[in-house]
Amino acid sequence: MKQRILLIGFLILSINIFAKSEKKFWESYKKADFTTASRIGEELGNSNIDYLFLSSICNHNNYDYDVYYQKSDYYHQFKNGNYETLEKLLKKNYDEEDYSINNLMGIIKNQIPSINLKPAVTYFQKSLELKSNNPIAHNYLSMIYIQNGEIDKGIAFAQTAIKEDNTYPEPYNNLTFGYYQKGENKKASDNLIECMKMCLKNTNSTYQNFIQISCKEVTLLLNNTMIGVPSFRDNAYREYLFTELKGRNNTLLSLANQFYEYNSYKEVNLILDEIKVDKSNQGKFYFLKSMNSLMAGDTIQHRKNLDQLVRIKAVEYTLDVGNYCYANQDMNLALEAYEKAESIINSEELKVKILANIGTVNLQLGKYEEAISTFEKVLKINAKDDITLTNLGATYFFKNDHVKAKKYLLEAKKNCTSQNQMDAIELWLNKVESK
Known part of the structure; x- marks a missing residue:
């Protein structure tokens, strides 16, 4: 009781x-x-x-x-x-x-829209009755009016929101959409430069919309294939952008990252050349430089920037480079990046992750002794790591040591934490049993 x-x-x-x-x-x-x-x-x-x-x-x-x-x-x-x-x-x-x-x-x-509440306009209008200096309400009403085809009304509300808070990025984007709908493309793109200049934080939409409006499609060679990528319509406008955003290094870095997402590696390089590297942005800067060099097929520059990541001990970014190379099946470059990441490990958790990745790459490359040695290092830290136990079992299978393969796979099965991994273990066990 x-x-x-x-x-x-x-x-x-x-x-x-x-x-x-x-x-x-x-x-x-x-x-x-x-x-x-x-x-x-x-x-x-x-x-x-x-x-x-x-x-x-x-x-x-x-x-x-x-x-x-x-x-x-x-x-x-x-x-x-x-x-x-x-x-x-x-x-x-x-x-x-x-x-x-x-x-x-x-x-x-x-x-x-499916939630059972009053129309959004009703709430925003009520909010404005209660407080007239209200950038959130003005912003959302501008969005709604523009979407409903009331372009001039939407533009006016967006302009009001910006006057109330000129560091609020969303009304700039609504204003741009309004100008774009009216065919005023220069106004639209200039407005987004103003947004990038004034707002310390921005949405991805700011960079995406700017590229869409300000750029044309050009062709570049990527992985032996010619593809269409965005590039500025004229050099003068690019220079205007650089002048307006001089000193806004993190903003330029975000814009460069968006061009990178669109595979436009020439524009990425031009923007990165305008950035002053400091402690606040150096990890992302060298990571983007390294990745962009890989995209352009320049492994020399890639390695130089990877070494910069190692110099500043940016473990996560170095690991991300390795993951990118692994996903693209470039195992030798992946191994280089993982081994460099291992040299600057700053936590036990990361050590397990990086060593496991090194072992997996060695397994993919057919370097079985190196893979076994690395997987054993992981198990010294965490003897119940089911993925590493599975990989070790698979490695012994490829070495035709089916006794050890079965031993580690059964150990993996005993410590398994997910159905997907259990399916993989059963698959390997079936292969071992069939021998």
């Missing part, structure tokens, strides 16, 4: 703590303290995933777009179109007389 009373008491305490945190979340959101609200929402999300989504909206309002997309994408995949609990949570906490809460309702209705 005493234990039961203690358990009930603990449950009541947990409920009270959750309720207090909920209250703090909504209080913080109403104050537009999105940093605090995001943190609390993320903690609440461990018990109620709808709060993880609300936390992501806070990140969005703080222009932390990468974090927003990670949380939001996970939430939508988890919910699979069923937003009933979110709807109940929003209706329970809706305060008609609070401008921030009206903005929140409008944002969510705009993102999830």
Whole structure:
């Protein structure tokens, strides 16, 4: 009985703590303290995933777009179109007389049209009645009006949002879309340069839209194939961009990264040449230089920049280079990168990951003794690593040592942590048994 009373008491305490945190979340959101609200929402999300989504909206309002997309994408995949609990949570906490809460309702209705709430416009208009200096409401209304074909009205609302907060990137993008719809392409691209100049944080859409409007398609040789890639319509406009963004090194780096995503390695090099490297951007800079050199087929420059990553001990970036080479089946370059990453390891967790990768590449290259030696190093750190045990079993299979192959595969099976890995183990065991 005493234990039961203690358990009930603990449950009541947990409920009270959750309720207090909920209250703090909504209080913080109403104050537009999105940093605090995001943190609390993320903690609440461990018990109620709808709060993880609300936390992501806070990140969005703080222009932390990468974090927003990670949380939001996970939430939508988890919910699979069923937003009933979110709807109940929003209706329970809706305060008609609070401008921030009206903005929140409008944002969510705009993102999830199927949710049973009022039209997004209604919430944003109510928010503006409560607070006229309101860039979030003006921004979303500009988006809605432009999408509905009310271009001039949408442009006006976007301009108002920018006047209220000229570091807010989204209204610049809405304004660009409005100009583009009217055929005013120069205005549209100039506006995005202004966005890149004024906004410390930007969405990928800023760079994508700028490239789409400002560039033409040219052909470059990539992996022995001629492909179409974006390039500036004229050199003068590129120089204008560099003049306007002089000193905005991280912005230029993000733009270069977008050109890299489009395989335009010549534009990437031209932009990287304008960047002053410092401690805040050197890892990403040398990583992009290395990857871009690989794309252009210049392994000499690739290695020079890989060595720079090693010099500054950028382990994760060095590992990423190896992963790229591995994915592209260039095992020798992958092995080089992994071995360089091993030389600057700064954590036990990374050591296991890198050694496992080195062993796997050696296995792919048919260097079985080297693979075995490396996998054994991993097992000294974590004797129950099922993937390494599987790979070690596979290596012995290729060496025709079926006794040891079976031994390690059975050990892998005993420690297996996922169905996919179990399927792989069974496949190898069947191969061993058939010999």
